[in-house]
Amino acid sequence: MLQHILVRRSAPILAACMLLAAGAAHAADIRVVSSGGFSQAYKNLAPAYERASGDHLLSEWGPSMGTTRNAIPARLARGEPIDVVIMVGDALDKLMQEGRLVAGSKVILANSPIACAVRRGAAKPDISTTEGLRSAFLQANKVAYSDSASGEYIEKQLMKRLHISEQMQGKAAKIPATPVGEIIAHGEADFGCQQRSELLPVEGIDIVGLLPPEVQLMTQFSAALVPGGKEPEAGRALLRFLAAPANAGVIGATGLEPASAPMPITH
Incomplete structure (x- = not known):
């Protein structure tokens, strides 16, 4: 060993x-x-x-x-x-x-797969299915995603596939430069998604899981x-x-x- x-x-x-x-x-x-x-x-x-x-x-x-x-x-x-x-x-x-x-x-x-996270200690939504993911987006007060590959996908494709584009207007925000995990850790968003490799090093958050396979994007x-x-x-x-x-x-x-x-x- x-x-x-x-x-x-x-x-x-x-x-x-x-x-x-x-x-x-x-x-x-x-x-x-x-x-x-x-x-x-x-x-x-x-x-x-x-x-x-x-x-x-x-x-x-x-x-x-x-x-x-x-x-x-x-x-x-x-x-x-x-x-x-x-x-x-x-x-x-x-x-x-x-x-x-x-x-x-x-x-x-x-x-790199996309994962989602919440602030450390917050309730973790079940995002193992597309319906669960859709619910997590809708129930969040503020959602954050990046201005790079994962965020482009979430904004332009994923929300449309989940049929929530209109509902997320005003409470989903693209974050330039700053890691999404830091925005969640500081309480500026209560749910967010980014590359798993970018979320893992961030203190103060809990990773909920990966996007469901049917809507996952590997970068x-x-x-x-x-x-x-x-x-x-x-x-x-x-x-x-x-x-x-x-x-x-x-x-x-x-x-x-x-x-x-x-x-x-x-x-």
């Missing part, structure tokens, strides 16, 4: 050592911007990568879409110095088609290189590390479902 635990805990370090055995000619400062859905997995993996590679990760955070200043598309449009982005796969594909990411550099890292998280990045080779090494199968356990522990067959890096 102890041996199994030691092997599991050392997996990220072993993965880094194998992937970076050739080593970089010099220590690199790699500028990374990650969206919230993968941020906890990235934070958990980053120290092992830095120890094994000698590189330094300069990390910032921003949504995959939307109009806030920190949104990844806005950062790229301003020409911020970025080597690697980690974001929702569909949004990444769009940026790559526009030539704002390096063609062929995409790696698929994980898939892909991927990473890619940015054209003109100062450290393209180190960036490629980081992408290989993040996508390594040995790191699946670390990624899964954050509420994500690791990609079973990550796409290879192409040069």
